[in-house]
């Protein structure tokens with residue numbers, strides 16, 4: 001029996017990177033998927049990859065901005081209308097924002113990053129939890145970051161938003177454990193996705209691959225993480241077998257955040 005047979009999972013940020021790889025993994029394990037992203041063409045590419053990897057998988061695609069509360073309510077409602085329920089939620093969409101010193105970070109940039117990375121995660125939990133509470137079970141994985149448990153530098157908006165995601169996770173986990181719902185966060189280090197490529201290009205557009213090599217040098221494993229490695233963790237955390245893991249933030253970073 002596949003772990004996600006007859007299970008319905010929403011994935012936000014499903015049009016790229018960690019969302020896409022997790023969607024593929026969940027589809028291979030039998031999930032019915034509601035795939036949410038701002039980027040319509042990214043969603044279509046994800047569906048095409050799912051068709052190759054798991055031809056039987058049922059998918060619904062919803063183009064939505066997670067920073068807009070009405071659009072979040074709508075993706076949750078559409079999922080329930082289409083599939084009847086929600087068993088798992090990978091609350092993952094996010095952006096890095098422009099890198100800058102705090103004094104130069106910019107108020108608009110700060111608000112933009114917070115509205116997507118933090119408000120978006122809160123709205124998602126608000127509407128999904130109402131559905132899960134009604135059925136008395138479910139699992140939520142929020143995407144935080146190593147930047148949500150450590151200082152990184154030049155990332156005021158990102159760090160504030162991801163520390164906020166950790167706070168939301170811990171708070172809601174305490175509230176909803178009694179309703180059979182587990183809520184956890186992942187804290188990825190540098191995983192090679194379009195977001196990280198963009199980040200390296202901010203540092204040096206011409207020589208970003210060299211910058212990448214230097215970037216992973218301090219990592220105990222001396223490499224970037226792979227999206228598939230994150231997908232495997234997400235699938236475990238959304239599966240029933242990990243239901244007693246609640247309120248935790250799990251780094252997936254090659255050990256870098258524990259290094260002195």
Ligand SMILES: NC(=O)c1ccc[n+]([C@@H]2O[C@H](COP(=O)([O-])OP(=O)(O)OC[C@H]3O[C@@H](n4cnc5c(N)ncnc54)[C@H](O)[C@@H]3O)[C@@H](O)[C@H]2O)c1
Nearest residue numbers: 013015016017018038065066093094145188190191193195
């Ligand atoms: N890749 C890493 O190294 C890394 C490390 C730590 C945390 N993260 C987090 O993982 C998550 C996924 O990142 P990724 O590396 O896959 O990046 P990515 O850029 O490859 O994918 C992010 C996806 O989110 C979507 N998105 C952005 N803003 C949105 C919005 N307002 N509404 C709906 N969708 C939106 C994008 O269109 C994109 O498809 C993010 O929350 C990111 O902060 C990534």
